[in-house]
Amino acid sequence: MIRSRALAALLxxxxxxxxxxKAADDTLVVGTMWESLPLNMGARRSRFFxxxxxxxxxxxxxxxxxxxxxxxxxxxxxxxxxWRFTLRDGVTFHDGTPFNAAAAKLSLERVIALLPYAADLxxxxxxxxxxxxxxxxxxxxxxxxxxxxxxxxxxxxxxxxSFDADGKFVKPVGTGPFEFTEYAKxxxxxxxxxDDYWGEAPALEKVVYRFIPDHNARTIALETGExxxxxxxxxxxxxxxxxxxxxxxxxxxxxxxxxxxxxVAEDRPTGDVRVRQAINMMIDRGLVVDAAxxxxxxxxTHFFSPSxxxxxxxxxxxxxxxxxxxxxxEEAGYAKVxxxxxxxGAPLTLRVLSYPxxxxxxxxxxxxxxxxxxxGVMSDVGMFTFEGMMEFVKAGDYDIAVVFWTxxxxxxxxxxxxxxxxSAAGLNDTNWASPVFDAAVDKGRTLDPGPERDATYLEALTxxxxxxxxxxxxxxxxxxxxxxxxKGFRVHPSGFFYDLKSVSKQAD
Amino acid sequence: xxxxxxxxxVRRVRVPVRRPRPSAGLVLLLAxxxxxxxxxxxxxxxxxxxxxLDRLEGPSLAHPLGTDPLGRDTLSxxxxxxxxxxxxxxxxxxxxLLIGAAVGLVSGLAGGAVDRVLMRLCEGVLTxxxxxxxxxxxGVLGVSLTAVVIGLSAVHWAExxxxxxxxxxxxxxxxxxxxxxALGAHPVRIALRHVAPALFGPVLALAAFSFAWAVLSxxxxxxxxxxxxxxxxxxxxxxxxxxxHMRSHPLLVVxxxxxxxxxxxxxxxxxxxxxxxxxxxxxxxxMP
Numbered sequence: 001m002i003r004s005r006a007l008a009a010l011l012x013x014x015x016x017x018x019x020x021x022k023a024a025d026d027t028l029v030v031g032t033m034w035e036s037l038p039l040n041m042g043a044r045r046s047r048f049f050x051x052x053x054x055x056x057x058x059x060x061x062x063x064x065x066x067x068x069x070x071x072x073x074x075x076x077x078x079x080x081x082x083w084r085f086t087l088r089d090g091v092t093f094h095d096g097t098p099f100n101a102a103a104a105k106l107s108l109e110r111v112i113a114l115l116p117y118a119a120d121l122x123x124x125x126x127x128x129x130x131x132x133x134x135x136x137x138x139x140x141x142x143x144x145x146x147x148x149x150x151x152x153x154x155x156x157x158x159x160x161x162s163f164d165a166d167g168k169f170v171k172p173v174g175t176g177p178f179e180f181t182e183y184a185k186x187x188x189x190x191x192x193x194x195d196d197y198w199g200e201a202p203a204l205e206k207v208v209y210r211f212i213p214d215h216n217a218r219t220i221a222l223e224t225g226e227x228x229x230x231x232x233x234x235x236x237x238x239x240x241x242x243x244x245x246x247x248x249x250x251x252x253x254x255x256x257x258x259x260x261x262x263x264v265a266e267d268r269p270t271g272d273v274r275v276r277q278a279i280n281m282m283i284d285r286g287l288v289v290d291a292a293x294x295x296x297x298x299x300x301t302h303f304f305s306p307s308x309x310x311x312x313x314x315x316x317x318x319x320x321x322x323x324x325x326x327x328x329x330e331e332a333g334y335a336k337v338x339x340x341x342x343x344x345g346a347p348l349t350l351r352v353l354s355y356p357x358x359x360x361x362x363x364x365x366x367x368x369x370x371x372x373x374x375x376g377v378m379s380d381v382g383m384f385t386f387e388g389m390m391e392f393v394k395a396g397d398y399d400i401a402v403v404f405w406t407x408x409x410x411x412x413x414x415x416x417x418x419x420x421x422x423s424a425a426g427l428n429d430t431n432w433a434s435p436v437f438d439a440a441v442d443k444g445r446t447l448d449p450g451p452e453r454d455a456t457y458l459e460a461l462t463x464x465x466x467x468x469x470x471x472x473x474x475x476x477x478x479x480x481x482x483x484x485x486x487k488g489f490r491v492h493p494s495g496f497f498y499d500l501k502s503v504s505k506q507a508d
Numbered sequence: 509x510x511x512x513x514x515x516x517x518v519r520r521v522r523v524p525v526r527r528p529r530p531s532a533g534l535v536l537l538l539a540x541x542x543x544x545x546x547x548x549x550x551x552x553x554x555x556x557x558x559x560x561l562d563r564l565e566g567p568s569l570a571h572p573l574g575t576d577p578l579g580r581d582t583l584s585x586x587x588x589x590x591x592x593x594x595x596x597x598x599x600x601x602x603x604x605l606l607i608g609a610a611v612g613l614v615s616g617l618a619g620g621a622v623d624r625v626l627m628r629l630c631e632g633v634l635t636x637x638x639x640x641x642x643x644x645x646x647g648v649l650g651v652s653l654t655a656v657v658i659g660l661s662a663v664h665w666a667e668x669x670x671x672x673x674x675x676x677x678x679x680x681x682x683x684x685x686x687x688x689x690a691l692g693a694h695p696v697r698i699a700l701r702h703v704a705p706a707l708f709g710p711v712l713a714l715a716a717f718s719f720a721w722a723v724l725s726x727x728x729x730x731x732x733x734x735x736x737x738x739x740x741x742x743x744x745x746x747x748x749x750x751x752x753h754m755r756s757h758p759l760l761v762v763x764x765x766x767x768x769x770x771x772x773x774x775x776x777x778x779x780x781x782x783x784x785x786x787x788x789x790x791x792x793x794x795m796p
Contacts, residue, residue: 215751215752216751216754216755219755234752234753235752236752236753236755236756236757237755237756239756240755240756287560290560290563291558291560291563291577291578291579292577356733356738359752362733362738362749363577363749363752365738366578366738366739366749367578369739370556370558370578370739371558371560373556373558374558380737381737381738381739382650382651382737383651383733383737383738384651388647
């Protein structure tokens, strides 16, 4: 591979010069695809606080997506709308102040005030600090999903000193094993071990998050030892990193679904349910995984990944069946002329939108439209920024939007179904409204885990399936690659957690 | 001393130093034009036909440049690409030239206040980076080659206008033009009959350089996802798509890269030959 070494050297000379020295044994350098924005708690980026373990949530998810104690050691539902949390004793914030029910109340109230979607997520009516170790939360409706929603990183507990006198966010001060020390814009964020951490002390002294958005540069930085851990290496690079003795690849199924979201408005070709069903049957998901992701992903026919057992395995799905798809299109009034489906002389052409800022989106969109073209369904593809794409989506000027969401993230089906497909949801841009689905999803969130909840979500997923509102494409496999001296790293299935407190560096 | 023999050989073989002929540049330009017309027709496969079983293959007899991640034939995509970037770049040159020539001739011949206003306008336009305008136009009209052609031309015409205006001034001072004016010829006749023909050579050289610039701009914008729609066999877009496989399959990046480099080089060479033979194009027009 002299050729690729030479290319690597060339790239390195242009991108990463000059090389910083190799990090010390108790310092871990992580190369990230997105910039960590520790001074901004808004939106998706706030999850950085979870990934970096600056903050703790009240409840956490273990590696099997089960709820486990975080800053709360026990919780119970004392009435349909009341949750009681027993808080962990002897926890201090990075600024030395004690963690207690009053602190938790203040933090959650600040988060709800500052992040508009936190209110939708949590459905909290009132928060009461009954005594220092007891927090009582009243929800605005019966809400069984609350403990799961409290694992979402945006609900991390901040010390009062994270906010200024006006209640605005200043910097993250939490209870996690690492405390925030330094941020250099577009370059890096540094966190250091917090010695009074309530759990087992981490082996690492310091974690540096370097922002290296270019995938090739990030992988090269790992190969040369400039960084210790690279998040999201390109699927095309995974094989080479696996073969390299100096690097180890970690790949596990994680929350995340790449899917096409249909516009079901009547005036679109995708307004006909038979067209949507046919498209679902026309695409061999295995080929999408191979072509777009070099096999790093799981072919998806269901909305929720079967890896996590969130929903009953009996949920229906469309299997690859081009003949059945053709029959459906004929039934819908289309005829195949010269290998292209037509109706009234016009070819069936879908307006497909996606966004290239997530590297794999164009590849997946390309693969999907190519497979549709093989079956005679044409596409007019538009790539925009995510916000640019959403403008067209909101205006209803599309047939399929190829997107990525993390439906399994909190370990409860409610999060994604309710926020994306409920007819009253602000994010529901599919124009789909199903009373059956709405009722099932509204009911599901009130039920405790058990057969009734399973049956209710099965009903919701069946409605989603029967109307073919989405075309599931690929379940995410989360990848990271590390130098081989990095020990103890595991991929967390939520896809938003690094668990670096268990990580150490030891040369073999 | 590596070898005296080779030194002697170098001394003996005298390369006749000759002024390059402009016809060589013209021939080069024509050859490029021919390539643009013929190359897409030579593609052995449908450039967008996918064969998932043949994905990411190396060079072979069936696929001389291999296949991409969707199993599309790289050579076919490269050849079809001749119908995209070069055509769009030529459109920018033609559109800019048309507007620039009109403004330049009017400005140069009219002089006075008209000249001052038009030239200040040109200077204003030239302070705006063409790529930024192209980005904005693409944002408004949607991503397409047409949008980029309009965006680039909207700024680029001013370059032509300035150069043509200066040459017109020089030309106007010459006696045959003065004579035509003295004889009471119509200004349009003076512009087209007496001034324009003298500008033809230098402007052609200039066009060759600006063509090279336009090719690079297009490839750059398509690389950023703003020129051609994704999946189209445009060279810049091909490079952008192949980035993910750059390390494992470098040919996917190198092949369209060489096509762009070759075309830019050829256009610059043609420009050099033409300007050496026909009069110099201004230096600031040369592309690296």
